[in-house]
Amino acid sequence: MEKQTEKLLREISEWDGEFKGAYNIRENGQCAGRVSSKNIKITNKEGKPGLEIHIAPGTVGETVSIPACVTHGGVDDLVYNDFYVGENADVTIVAGCGIHTETGEPARHNGIHRFILGKNSKVKYLEKHIGTGHGTGLKSIDPVTEAELGENSVLEMDTAQIGGVDKTIRNTKARLEAGAKLLIRERILTEKEQTANTEFEVELNGKDSGVDLISRSVARDNSRQGYHSVIIGNAPCTGHSECDAIISENGKVDAAPELHAHDNDAALIHEAAIGKIAGEQILKLRTLGMTEQEAEATIIDGFLS
Amino acid sequence: MLKLENISWSAPGGFGVLNGLDLEIPDGKLVVITGPNGGGKTTLAKIIAGIYKQDSGKILLNNEDITDKDITERAKMGISFAFQQPVRFKGITVKRLIELASGNRMNDGELCDILSKVGLCAREYINREVDSTLSGGEIKRIEIATVLARQTQITIFDEPEAGIDLWSFSSLIKVFSEMRRNLKGTLIIISHQERILNIADEIAVVADGRIKAKGAADEMMKTLMNSNEISNVCSKQEVML
Ligand SMILES: Nc1ncnc2c1ncn2[C@@H]1O[C@H](COP(=O)(O)OP(=O)(O)O)[C@@H](O)[C@H]1O
């Protein structure tokens, strides 16, 4: 494994020389290490690049890590990873992607993840994306996530991309059966000329299913972000989405939330707020002795935490 | 000593809010500033903290001219200000905000000391975010706690009683009395509360953008309680509490 991969791994995952639990490390489109556990089996996917991850029913408290790293320009990595989570399992999945370039050539990672959650299963999904290096080549990460949530299953997605990635298109789709819950926390910071677009489409198909989608973003310099969420309530269900964005300098944010209530007992709410940092917040922190710049950094840091 | 000389400030529309205000605040005293709503008390506090810049006049701290110092510089020189309407921050926890205020990392015991002074249990609050999930009373107490954590030469509280329930208010009075007893610096409290007026060393009345009256607390209390305008304000506030 390359030194650069190790650096990226430390940033995007819990790697500290090794992983706890099952893992697969993807380095420039190749496998740089894989370990399955008794309950979590990682195998190659047939016919397409990528993995099948089978988590046995009733697996509790285990973690599986599947980081992907691109360490130089000229790589365009496409991968399909399918997760099959057995009934009553309760696990953590750590994904994440780091891209490093020192040249003018573009580097891209496009991870297509599918999650099939069995009845009563619970998954915590952590995904951190970073871009590093001084290369001028365009660094892009385009994740596609599709999730099928079986009855009473819970998927908690925590995703973060705090700068460094030039171009991102994120696409997340989920379908929920009765009693299933989806919680999404997304944080994105763009700066310079970066762009990030995020799309969510959630279908609440079962009785008492629910989604809570919270997106926080900061667009600085000349960067631009787009947010589009679609929540469709086809059953008695609850849906809540919240898009909060801070813009600074010439940053631009376009937010378009959509709610579709197709059942009389669908209760859907959207909240959105876009604007500069509130002047009062800066004043308060300055009265604690911070400079204006320190105050802004503190506010953004907290907002994206 | 803090000294304001002939301070004037007009609101953006041109309306004169402070009109040639003079005020001397001695060291080591608890000074309560009172007076009718809209009289210019908050504006005066913001001028001291540097949040508003006076149109004319001079401000001296320990005989040093700080008229042109900005908010950050004044904060570093030892001026603290607890807002009448506290500011909320998404994603910043109570612990983090108090640490930012004190300038140090703090352990649970230290956080507990400070939060218990404002009637909050540290265990329940340190990991909460200072956002809209906190009630008006809770955010107000946390605001006061941030200022207590700073321990500066001059501390200004703008209507600390507002939004605080009776029980916590009693404990807050205790905190102020205790601060007064061990006073190293100067405490300025803007208040309508008789119980706060009662623990003052000096009282100043601000109305129409000027100091209408000022003096030793016991003298001032006699006149204040006989003056209709002020005692009405006081008794109303007492009932609201
Ligand atoms: N930023 C501002 N813009 C416009 N008017 C203001 C501003 N700040 C204060 N004022 C006005 O100045 C007057 C005094 O306000 P304030 O100092 O808050 O009074 P107090 O604290 O004594 O109730 C009020 O009429 C208020 O509306």
Ligand SMILES: [Mg+2]
């Ligand atoms: Mg006021």
